[in-house]
Amino acid sequence: MTDDLDDLKALMDSATPRPDAQRRAENLMLAQENFDALQGSRPAPRPTPRTIFSGVRTMLDTLTTKGGLTATTALVAVGLLFVTPQGQDLWQGGGTQKTIPVAERTQTTPAVEEALQNAPGNFSEGLLRADREDVGLDDFNSGFAPEVMEAPVVAFDRLSQTAPAPAAPTQAEKGVITLGSPMVGLNHADDLSATLPQTRSRAQADATFLPTPAPDIIAAPEANTEAFPEAAPNPLKITQEEPVSTFSIDVDTAAYSVVRSSLMRGQLPPKDAVRVEEMINYFPYDYPAPDAGAAPFRPTVSTMTTPWNPDTQLVHIALQGQLPAVETRPPLNLVFLIDTSGSMNDPTKLPLLRQSFLLMLDQLRPEDEVAIVTYAGSAGQVLAPTPASDRATITRALNGLGAGGSTNGVGGLEQAYLVADGMATDGEVNRVILATDGDFNVGINDPDALKDFIADKRDTGTYLSVLGFGRGNLDDATMQALAQNGNGTAAYIDTLSEAQKVLVDQLTGALFSIAGDVKIQVEWNPAQIAEYRLIGYETRALNREDFNNDKVDAGELGAGHSVTAIYEVTPVGSPAQLSDPLRYANEERTPVSDEWGFLKLRYKAPGEDVSQLITTPIAPSDAGSEAQFAAAIAGFGQLLRDDTYLGDWSYADAIALANAARGTDPFGYRSEAVQLMRLADSLSR
């Protein structure tokens, strides 16, 4: 028995990763700060016993590890960068900083001293204020004691003592790298430059120092805690027993991006991550647009022979939303609610988020307003409502975001809505955009209260959209749940080009809904259709009676968006029928109609409580290439899910079908899909 345990232990020991040096240093510093705060080393609210550099020196005394030293060096390097002219050059110099020898930096020390003397008094406070609200960093007071001046020398002396000369550049380089991935101290670079006006314009207006995420090189995470909603594929239904099928539209696209990110990492996606309807609806389609003055969207029904089964038919239902004139759109009020927990500190998360939002900023109008609220790491409003034209201020706030910490202060979500309420004016569109990697610790503890809260706010007109970032901790299920309750979309941003698609190309649709609570109900004619199966929409099923109940919430259709739903149906008498006719059922039924079925749609015009009805019969007709492409994606999704209805149909068939129906593909989305099919084909072997 003990042998067993020893094996386990050996296994476990080999699996245990080394603690991250930087996090270690941060955590130790955090603990020390809390310790000091608790010891009441500051009796008065604003005492003056210690200065920043005595703090640094204490750290040098207490932290002798490489990590601690790195962090310290980083702080000093930051000081250099901001305060000295040489530092300014470094800051601006992009990639060149790595080659500057340490000797040259040490020479700048007198300049540092001089600059420090000239610097406004609260420089240190700005530099070091961390994002954690309860940290007690106020310890670093705002004055400059005389001993400050020797500090840089102390630090560099220490550096040269500890590290042999060749190693020194590495240490210094680390300090510089810290600038790109904001960690210690840099989080409040904006505070710092607020007190140093001459650095502001360069430091903030220039966003080029952001690390560029490499979209295709995403390291596989170690253990992951991702959660996907578990839903069995819609089963085959027998028309005679259950002729009516009801569901809500789904305009989320997150599933496709998650599938892509998995395949790009060389793994087949988890089956529950594949929601076929989201994959189909990821693509723009060229469906007939509604006529002016008609309903806000236009349904088109077409049929084709099922690619994977010659004896069944696909019924393709397309809704195309109208695209109102963009020039006349109402002003937008956007509140970004941004997760700054420690796990966001990853090139595919916070930096990508920053770049994505900067992309989006260009799409906004001068009359639109933007505010930023953070939660988790730091809680609170970091940007008061600001006109979108004030790009410099918004950019600065975005660049000032730093990941770290997981303590939850005031309820981030409540505050975000409060800010949104404050911005609301009649005729404007309010939306909270939650960006996270899976930490939904937004400040409301009771899950039902959270849902109710979002739903209440939805009813008052403030909607919620959710953007997911990064892999490893992605809580797709909660993302979906929140966005559905908030009448918003859930999208997963894995690359900058995905951000381009969601936040630039399709921004109007994502932010302006033209029809609310769109529900689809199909009644199949048992005289024509023996069996049917809805492909996808598992998480969107509604009860039959919900269709006419305007109280029941459903999906929103955005401006210019299209929604596609596909049924696989088995005509009466087809050899593909899976169920045998019942022996004791009613005898021959007289066909009342040649129609296959009857499609009913309900929607509410924006701001209205009463739904309107659109109906159209379903009859055989020829589907165009747009529907063919949607069918190829439907097949692809089902292959990834390993669904049983596809028989021998393979990825190769999906590729052939998608290629044949690729159309003009102006954005290249469809070519990318074909690439993914190829990848999945190879990975599944």
Add this chain to the structure above:
Amino acid sequence: MRMTTSDEDLALAAADGDRAAFSSLLDRHYDRLFAFCFRLTGARAEAEDLTQDICAALPAKLASYQRRAKVTTWLYKVAVNAAHDRRRRRATYAKATTGWGDWEINRTAANADTSRAVDWLTMAMNQLPEDLRDTLALVLDDATHAQAAEVLGVSEGTISWRISEAKKRLRAIKDMEDAG
């Protein structure tokens, strides 16, 4: 200089407000603490966040340190409690997804799908009930049964039973995988 001072003396000094003592104490135990957090959570990012929670709360917890307790035992206790808090928080939010399936099952299923990328043991441990996982994490971290019993507030007999139960379940998981 302080390397020869015992953990317990350091902890007492720290509780009295000696910041250097606190600093050396934490520095001494940080790596072990992180490793233990990893055993408790099974994921690196989670372990980093949990360690940070503990570091943030540790100064306040010092007040609860008593002379007769071993520092390692006390730290285990703090860590296990912090892990419970985190799980509870997570579970609360996970419940927000009711209607989209049971969260734990989902996560386990997702884990199962990526099992090739994930260390088998970590994944298997994630499938254990919390009490068994905590117990196993402690024992795999070289805690004695008596120490584990003290940390978790149960008897030594319970610890022994849990260990054999955990081993049984791990074996079952393994067998199931081998069969599948």
